[in-house]
Amino acid sequence: MTTMSEDMKVSGELNRMIQREIETMMDRMERLRLQSKFASFSKVHVPMVLVLGNHSSGKSTFINHMLDQDVQKTGRAPTDCMFTVLMGGKRAERLDGHALSRDNKFGFQDIKGLFGADFVSQVELRVLEECTLLDSTGMMIIDSPGMIDPPGSTTQSRGRTDMDRGYDFKKVVRWLAGTPLIYHVASVASHNEHVNHEAQLIPYTFIIIIERADLILVMFDPDKPGTTFESLDVLTTSLNHVNSKVRLILNKVDDFKTVHDFARAYGALCWNLSKDMPFIYTMYVPVRGGGSLAQMSNNSEEAMLSSLLHTEFDGTRGEILREVQRAPDLATDNLLTSFKSLCAKLK
Numbered sequence: 001m002t003t004m005s006e007d008m009k010v011s012g013e014l015n016r017m018i019q020r021e022i023e024t025m026m027d028r029m030e031r032l033r034l035q036s037k038f039a040s041f042s043k044v045h046v047p048m049v050l051v052l053g054n055h056s057s058g059k060s061t062f063i064n065h066m067l068d069q070d071v072q073k074t075g076r077a078p079t080d081c082m083f084t085v086l087m088g089g090k091r092a093e094r095l096d097g098h099a100l101s102r103d104n105k106f107g108f109q110d111i112k113g114l115f116g117a118d119f120v121s122q123v124e125l126r127v128l129e130e131c132t133l134l135d136s137t138g139m140m141i142i143d144s145p146g147m148i149d150p151p152g153s154t155t156q157s158r159g160r161t162d163m164d165r166g167y168d169f170k171k172v173v174r175w176l177a178g179t180p181l182i183y184h185v186a187s188v189a190s191h192n193e194h195v196n197h198e199a200q201l202i203p204y205t206f207i208i209i210i211e212r213a214d215l216i217l218v219m220f221d222p223d224k225p226g227t228t229f230e231s232l233d234v235l236t237t238s239l240n241h242v243n244s245k246v247r248l249i250l251n252k253v254d255d256f257k258t259v260h261d262f263a264r265a266y267g268a269l270c271w272n273l274s275k276d277m278p279f280i281y282t283m284y285v286p287v288r289g290g291g292s293l294a295q296m297s298n299n300s301e302e303a304m305l306s307s308l309l310h311t312e313f314d315g316t317r318g319e320i321l322r323e324v325q326r327a328p329d330l331a332t333d334n335l336l337t338s339f340k341s342l343c344a345k346l347k
Helices: 006-028 030-035 059-067 097-102 111-115 132-137 169-177 229-238 259-273 300-325 327-346
Strands: 048-053 083-089 093-096 123-129 140-143 179-189 200-210 215-220 246-250 280-282
Touching (some): 048 169, 083 132, 093 097, 132 300, 229 259, 280 300
Parallel strands (some): 048 215
Antiparallel strands (some): 083 140, 179 200
């Protein structure tokens, strides 16, 4: 990974400073909240990047590339069914879901009540030492299980339900992406002394998005370009309220042998997702010590194509990396927007 820029370090420090300030102001507003019978304030979250994708779409490989460490298991077959929370720290440690849910500082204390004990057993926290990206930005990266063909979308899957994993995957993704909470509040209206000597309570409803993930990467690969029904379900039901956070990525473009193959896969993905997202990034993750793409091909035509892919799609991968590095800035914007909305509702 490229050397950490000074701008990213500043973004991380600024985000941490604003987190502390907002937490202090929320503490001072607690008395007003109680008087207004307002719901409890949610915990201020650290910058978060959520990585989703079909199984074998390269999620874990890309995370390892971003962190410049071999943290996650990789492979063509599904290698992990866990949600893995990755954070930086002074020493390496590992917490299972039960320990994670008992520690309020990470923001996962409600997961058992929300999603059940089976989900808790499918979550773990890994603290990485000497990880420049995580240490400097203070961000949290979440790797997720690969999405598959599920519930009621085909004749083969009619007998399945959203609980086949032991928990509702789409509900978990929606919670991690940012949960819209509906509040019902009764406010005291000014009364006319000549008509009524009692204050009137006027009920009203408003919605606040509880921010969690600041950036959501959804990855596909050439073998399954948008054709797994779970991925389409997640996009249309779990992420439909946070489209601005989502980045769609067609990964492993170095697997294509011809431009025709690339065009066909890209077209299939665009066709499947055209109603959901307007833009799809195309990239690949370089193999360590594998040489250039052109060097790996014996055919001159394939070598020329591989060289072209290498040149074009390296830049796209750089764009995604910069998006991840901007997570603290996105988190700061989300914090300030949410706090402003909260204050307006309390006013």
